[in-house]
Amino acid sequence: SRxxxxxxxIYLPTIKGHTDILKVxxxxxxxxxxxxxxxxxxxxxxxxxxxxxxxxxxxxxxxxIKNADTAMYKSKERPGTSFHFFSEELDMRSFEPIxxxxxxxxxxxxxxxxxxxxxxxxxxxxxxxxxxxxxxxNHQERGIITPDHFISLAEETGLIVPLGEWVLKHACQQLxxxxxxxxxxxxxxxxxxxxxxxxxxLFERIKTIxxxxxxxxxxxxxxxxxxxxxxxTELTLTTMKQLKSLGIKIAIxxxxxGYSSLGYLKNLPISKLKIDKSFVDQMxxxxxxxxxxxxxxxxxxxxxxxAEGVETKEQADYLLQQxxxxxxxxxxxxxxxxxxxxxxxxxxx
Numbered sequence: 594s595r596x597x598x599x600x601x602x603i604y605l606p607t608i609k610g611h612t613d614i615l616k617v618x619x620x621x622x623x624x625x626x627x628x629x630x631x632x633x634x635x636x637x638x639x640x641x642x643x644x645x646x647x648x649x650x651x652x653x654x655x656x657x658i659k660n661a662d663t664a665m666y667k668s669k670e671r672p673g674t675s676f677h678f679f680s681e682e683l684d685m686r687s688f689e690p691i692x693x694x695x696x697x698x699x700x701x702x703x704x705x706x707x708x709x710x711x712x713x714x715x716x717x718x719x720x721x722x723x724x725x726x727x728x729x730x731n732h733q734e735r736g737i738i739t740p741d742h743f744i745s746l747a748e749e750t751g752l753i754v755p756l757g758e759w760v761l762k763h764a765c766q767q768l769x770x771x772x773x774x775x776x777x778x779x780x781x782x783x784x785x786x787x788x789x790x791x792x793x794x795l796f797e798r799i800k801t802i803x804x805x806x807x808x809x810x811x812x813x814x815x816x817x818x819x820x821x822x823x824x825x826t827e828l829t830l831t832t833m834k835q836l837k838s839l840g841i842k843i844a845i846x847x848x849x850x851g852y853s854s855l856g857y858l859k860n861l862p863i864s865k866l867k868i869d870k871s872f873v874d875q876m877x878x879x880x881x882x883x884x885x886x887x888x889x890x891x892x893x894x895x896x897x898x899x900a901e902g903v904e905t906k907e908q909a910d911y912l913l914q915q916x917x918x919x920x921x922x923x924x925x926x927x928x929x930x931x932x933x934x935x936x937x938x939x940x941x942x
Contacts, residue, residue: 596658597699597702598698600695602658605617608646611678618644618676625639640676641665641666641669641674642675643662643665643667643668643676644661645657645658646678650679661679664677664679669695694746697730697746697752698752700732701755703733706728706729706756709727709729709929709930710726710928711724711725711927711928712921712925712926712934713919713920715918715919716909716913721778723782723814724780725816726782728760744786748788754789757784757788758789760784762806764781765806766806766808768808768812769806770931771931771935772808772812774935776938778812781812782814782816783814785817787818787821790821791828793828799815799836803839814864815842816845817843817844817845818845818850819850822845822857822858830861845863847867848867848869848887849868849887850871858894859894864896865891865897866887866890866898867898867901868884868887869901870901870922873900873903873922876908877905877907877911881911884912885915888915888916899919900912900917900919902922903924903925904922909924
């Protein structure tokens, strides 16, 4: 049977022992020893096999499949075709990243990904001025996984591109639904990775999503890190100018943690700087120099400045004193589901 993705399960009810199993494995290996001809292409496929035995490795089908799955991930650690028998001595930690990578490939297909929204507040007027779309993974075994545990893996495997596009499309759909329901939220912020921004057709992809969701471009704000700016300045500048010409706003996320040139910064078509949480954490009781500098820089460049990671009233009050009115963080709200955002709007909160 096909378990999903590239995984298959073979049930062998008449096996007498290890020798019989090895004969089956040899047959499988022989089947995959030659390339497959797909149109004009030759495809070489390797197999990673995990084996569990009844009753030593489990007395139910569910447990036997789980343990065979565990042994299979051990096999995947080795290059080329390999097989592995399940044993209690298997070190689960050694192949956990491999298993997580395989699960990530199936996460969108299984509808395990979802989006939370964190409000962005004008602290002076106490109004919601926008939301940031934040990706979460509801893993079937681990529960909720935050991006810091899987985004780097998605970037390494290239999955960040389809994941990022999925977030952008679904977040735009959600904003359009709010607008249609009378909640005209001014801004939706969505993060773009370096890999996404390196796509030469990124502008067309974003334009297509806006057309498909029927969302006006001026409501969309794309967040880029400083690393995106310094990675490929010519391509970056061209793409950013195309996006701005469409009406899309661009913000620099985690500003102050990267290595962007201030001279280059003033030539970029950006509209907002986001003060990184690490600077907000330091400013009240330690050192506010960097935070104050970013606020002043934004004012001099006629850019909006928003502080993220605001967790206390002291931080919010200090930022307002420095003329930084836009903020987001747990002091105002943790990231919540779309329905909660809409409920707060209806209740005037």
